[in-house]
Amino acid sequence: MTELDASIGRAFERAFDSLEALADTISESLQSQVTIEDDHHNVIGYSSHQLESDTARLSTIIERRVPNSVLSGLRKKGILQLLESVSHSVRIPAINEIGLGARLAVCIKNNHAVLGYIWVVDTGNLVEGHAERVVEKSAEIAKRFLLKQRSWKAKQDKTHDEFIWKLLTDCYQSDSMIRKDAEALSLLLPDCYHIVIFECNVPINDEKVARLRLALTAKSQARLACLTASQNHLIAILSLYSTASNKADLTSFIHAFVQGVNEKKEVTITAFGCSGKYDKYTRASNAYKETLHILSLKKLLPFHTRQVVHYDDLGFLMHVPSIIEHKKNSDYSSPLLQLLREHDRESKSDFMKTLATYLSLNCNAKDTAALLHIHANTLNYRLNRISEITGQSLKNSNDFVSIYLDILTEETSSINQWLPSRQDRND
Known part of the structure; x- marks a missing residue:
């Protein structure tokens, strides 16, 4: 055994209470700067x-x-x-375009699972063989x-998850009990x-x-109190830091987070929703x-809920x-819609589709005609005929609401075929 090998044994055959301590020991042994990730x-x-730290390391530390x-x-x-595929350390030449000087690096692995990396700045003073062994x-x-840390973190995450699910499934009797358990888990719950x-x-x-x-x-705007997952749902309990923040600020935060996640393409957020504001x-x-x-x-009405966040x-x-459930249980269907169905079937017309589209577009004649690919005069004719067939006026608020609800609850699958999905429409 060489003197250098003996020095490795003396320096590293001890317990380290942190990875900072390990980094310092490597640095002392090799007289170079060390980063562990x-x-x-x-x-x-x-x-x-x-002072000789390169820009890549300085940015990483900051x-x-x-x-x-x-x-x-x-x-x-x-x-x-390369690092992730081999079991030994690798000397890496400088890559000036990214501000990275020469390095000696090794991938920390457990079997084939990557746990992290050790990077040593190589200014030309690393003794070949000895530095690799270090x-x-x-x-x-x-x-x-890291394995010990992961085991502890897994236990902590499990305890946190149990607390969150007790919250979400109404297992607590009082806010004081909730806050007591949260404090024991070092969770800071916002007001x-x-x-x-x-x-x-x-x-x-x-x-x-x-x-x-x-x-x-x-994202600096929001304070994340708790986070868990269930199948493909990521569930967050959060609040905005600023007491002056409002619903629009929360909406902007949610949209920015979704956009940021989807741009990375590791996971795609396909839908999201936010509850009301609670203090208990x-x-x-x-x-x-x-x-x-x-x-x-x-999922039930994608077009009608395309802008819904809260x-x-x-x-x-x-x-x-x-x-919908009430109508199923009572076996009820709208007599007015039945008249339109019969007319469409007998005359091969599209009055039901026309009415559903018109009401779903807030009675905007221009948008309705464009979506149906018909002239505005044709739309007016159809609306007048619908009023004649049903005996109802769309200018009467009671009739309007009743017919709209009947269409949404009785023609749900059809209306989703007639109208574009939320992905197809930006407004």
Whole structure:
């Protein structure tokens, strides 16, 4: 055993209480700067840098995460792919276009699962062989530390999830009990809150929850109290930091988050909804049901709910499922709509489609004619004939509301075929 190998044993055969301590020990052994990252390239340990630090390392330390420009450059050069595919350390030449000097790096792995990375700045003073043994020994130490940390975090996440689901399923009797349990879990519950559900195109596992949590907390407007997932639903309990913030601010925050997530294309948020504002956590189950109701209605009537974000945006639409259920149980159907169905069947006309489109477009004749690809005069003729057939005037508010509700509840599947989906229409 060489003196250098003996020094590795003396320096690293001890317990490390943090990855910062490990980074400092590597730095002392190699007389160079060291950064340790997790599998998402967040900085979890680093040695004190000196004046010769390159821009890539300085930016990483300041942001506590490797900049996207650096990650992109490393991916394009195939460096990250190489690190993740081999079991030994790799010397990396400088990449000036991304501000990265020469490095000695190793991927921290458990079997084939990536846990993180160790990067050592190479200014030409790293002794070949010795430096590799130091970082590879350090990777083993970091692996044990990260696996232990993951085990603790998994237990903590499970406890947090249990608390959240007790909230959402109405298991608490008082707000004081809720706040006591939250305090024990080091969860800071805001005075007022909303529950937001983001429906995604794929199931949300723990890794995706962690990434989406980072994206949510990166937005400075909102305070995230709790976050969990159920199948393809990401469920957040949050509030806005500013007491002067209003509903429009919350809407902007939600839209910005959705846009940011969808642009990355790792997960696509296909629908979302936000509950009303609550100040009692014993009513969290009500808030949760409100948000689920929004998502349910977005599937039932996608065109009519295309702009809905908040529960109170639904208006009378929130009652449509109950009316549908009532009609099924009572075997009731509108006699007025039956007249239109019979006329359409006998005359091969499109009066039901015309009326449904006209009412769904807020009685806007221009938009209705454009969507139906007919002349405005043709539309006026059809509307007059509909009034003659049904004996009802669309200018009477009672008749208008009754006919509209009947169409929404009895012609639901047809109306979704007649009208564009929310993806097809921006207004």
